[in-house]
Amino acid sequence: MYNAKAVIxxxxxxxxxxxxxFWAGMTGxxxxxxxxxxxxxxxxxxxxxxxxxxxxxxxLNEWRDEALRGENRVYAASGGKKWNISLQNTCLKCxxxxxxxxxxxxxxxxxxxxxxxCHILPGESK
Amino acid sequence: xxxxxxxxxxxxxxxxAGSAAGFASLFGVAxxxxxxxVFVVGxxxxxxxxxxxxxxxRIPTTGGQEQSLDFIRQAKxxxxxxxxxxxxRMFLEVCLFRSxxxxxxxxxxxxxxxxxxxxxxxxxxxxxxxxxxxFHYCFLLVFLRHFRFFAEPTPQWVTWLETxxxxxxxxxxxxxMTGGILLAALLFLLGRRVFNGRLRCISLxxxxxxxxxxxxxxxxxxxLRYFDKTEIAMVKIFIMGVTQFSPVSAEGIxxxxxxxxxxxxxxxxxxxxxxxxxxxGVFFSPTRNAANDSRRVRHINPWNPPKQYFTYAxxxxxxxxxMAEAGxxxxxxxxxxxx
Numbered sequence: 001m002y003n004a005k006a007v008i009x010x011x012x013x014x015x016x017x018x019x020x021x022f023w024a025g026m027t028g029x030x031x032x033x034x035x036x037x038x039x040x041x042x043x044x045x046x047x048x049x050x051x052x053x054x055x056x057x058x059x060l061n062e063w064r065d066e067a068l069r070g071e072n073r074v075y076a077a078s079g080g081k082k083w084n085i086s087l088q089n090t091c092l093k094c095x096x097x098x099x100x101x102x103x104x105x106x107x108x109x110x111x112x113x114x115x116x117x118c119h120i121l122p123g124e125s126k
Numbered sequence: 127x128x129x130x131x132x133x134x135x136x137x138x139x140x141x142x143a144g145s146a147a148g149f150a151s152l153f154g155v156a157x158x159x160x161x162x163x164v165f166v167v168g169x170x171x172x173x174x175x176x177x178x179x180x181x182x183x184r185i186p187t188t189g190g191q192e193q194s195l196d197f198i199r200q201a202k203x204x205x206x207x208x209x210x211x212x213x214x215r216m217f218l219e220v221c222l223f224r225s226x227x228x229x230x231x232x233x234x235x236x237x238x239x240x241x242x243x244x245x246x247x248x249x250x251x252x253x254x255x256x257x258x259x260x261f262h263y264c265f266l267l268v269f270l271r272h273f274r275f276f277a278e279p280t281p282q283w284v285t286w287l288e289t290x291x292x293x294x295x296x297x298x299x300x301x302x303m304t305g306g307i308l309l310a311a312l313l314f315l316l317g318r319r320v321f322n323g324r325l326r327c328i329s330l331x332x333x334x335x336x337x338x339x340x341x342x343x344x345x346x347x348x349x350l351r352y353f354d355k356t357e358i359a360m361v362k363i364f365i366m367g368v369t370q371f372s373p374v375s376a377e378g379i380x381x382x383x384x385x386x387x388x389x390x391x392x393x394x395x396x397x398x399x400x401x402x403x404x405x406x407g408v409f410f411s412p413t414r415n416a417a418n419d420s421r422r423v424r425h426i427n428p429w430n431p432p433k434q435y436f437t438y439a440x441x442x443x444x445x446x447x448x449m450a451e452a453g454x455x456x457x458x459x460x461x462x463x464x465x
Contacts, residue, residue, distance in 0.1 A: 001176045001178050002177055002178070002179075002180060002181070003172065003177065003426070004177070007174075007177040008172065010173065010406075010409060011170055011174070011355070012171055012192065014166075014169060014170070014173070015166060015424050018162075018166045018169065019162065019166060020167060020273075020276075021272075021273070021276040021277075021369050022369050022371075024276040024277035024281070025276050025277060025365075025366055025368075025369025025370045026368065026370060027277070027372075027432065028277040028278045028279065028366075029278045029279065030278070031278040031362060031363055031366040032360040032366075032367070032374070033183050033363065034173070034363070044318075053357040053359075053360075054355040054356060054357050055219060055355060057298040058298060058299075058300050058355075060298060061297060073318055100281075105358075105359040107279075107280075108278060108279070108280065108359065108362060109274055109275075109280070109359060109362055110274040110280040110284055110288060110334070111299070111358075111411065112285065112288075113298060114295060121156035
């Protein structure tokens with residue numbers, strides 16, 4: 001092998017970078033469940049759970065546009081039930097524990113939504 | 127072009143159907159493991175193979191005046207004479223794609239005032255450089271951003287990257303600019319092969335296939351994030367199982383996710399056997415990594431057979447007596463005087 005020193009150094013760098021996802025996984029903690037605690041006294045959200053898990057961010061974004069830009073405060077769910085479009089008064093009424101519900105998944109997946117730049121966190125003094 | 131498109135669509139369709147039919151762990155666990163192993167081992171084998179190939183001569187592609195007399199100014203980066211110059215050249219090549227920046231386009235034009243008629247014009251063409259640079263850096267950032275799925279807790283630098291990437295705060299989930307630029311750059315790189323006649327003429331399946339494959343990866347990725355979402359908390363649990371070598375059930379994850387993973391695995395499997403090895407090859411390229419010093423330094427061909435020397439001292443040892451007999455001058459007289 002020619003230029004063995006440089007080549008072996010390069011191969012080592014490549015091998016480490018090429019397997020980096022595994023190193024990252026092995027050096028970190030385990031992640032087996034989201035650990036979220038859903039509200040206890042309420043059985044169903046405004047839409048079904050699968051939809052809410054995957055699409056809640058889009059729904060919230062549409063709600064913001066409806067309420068603030070369209071001045072429409074009524075959301076008709078797929079079941080036909082009507083809901084008041086409001087993060088503070090509708091969502092947070094049940095999902096009152098921000099740390100045990102929102103943050104559990106968001107922090108783990110590095111999602112930092114900018115809800116709380118305008119809204120006040122539940123339980124936080126004004 | 128269509129063959130490679132069909133091939134990518136076929137891989138996607140197989141992954142979709144397979145994961146929908148319950149073979150998700152095949153596409154989500156077994157295939158990525160195989161692909162990662164083939165990628166790493168295949169690339170190392172490649173690099174060792176290249177490193178074993180002798181480069182008997184300096185063959186740098188020169189783009190300027192070589193080192194000469196003191197009063198002639200040398201192009202120190204485009205025709206480097208020292209290791210430092212080579213380092214600067216390689217750095218600019220690898221990080222900024224300098225050789226693409228120097229790209230020129232040749233065109234035949236009618237009615238040139240200088241020729242008073244048709245003639246050829248040469249002009250600088252930066253499009254390829256621009257989109258190639260965008261593609262590679264966005265791809266790197268997109269890869270780095272994915273570390274939020276690989277590690278728990280998510281490294282802080284990933285969050286910083288995402289903050290920068292989603293700085294425009296468009297929509298929810300936030301629009302990541304690198305994803306959009308990546309798609310645009312890939313479409314340009316594909317478009318130039320399709321719409322430029324000369325380029326289309328020299329483009330083969332192995333040029334189109336990686337482009338379609340990357341487009342497939344980018345499109346499924348964008349789809350998974352913005353349009354046909356699957357729950358990323360479940361995806362993270364699943365991927366963490368893979369990276370920690372204790373796979374978990376793939377229940378509840380959309381088939382599109384496995385299409386994405388299968389396409390990425392295909393890319394990794396294909397990588398060491400394709401033109402994509404330029405990732406490592408650029409460092410081994412003797413037209414880039416050699417100093418243009420063939421006039422100052424003696425380069426010995428490494429496959430020359432070992433020389434059979436016969437020094438004068440050995441010659442004299444062998445023929446001393448005969449030489450003494452003939453009365454030839456000797457450096458060392460024989461032990462006994464010649465009879």
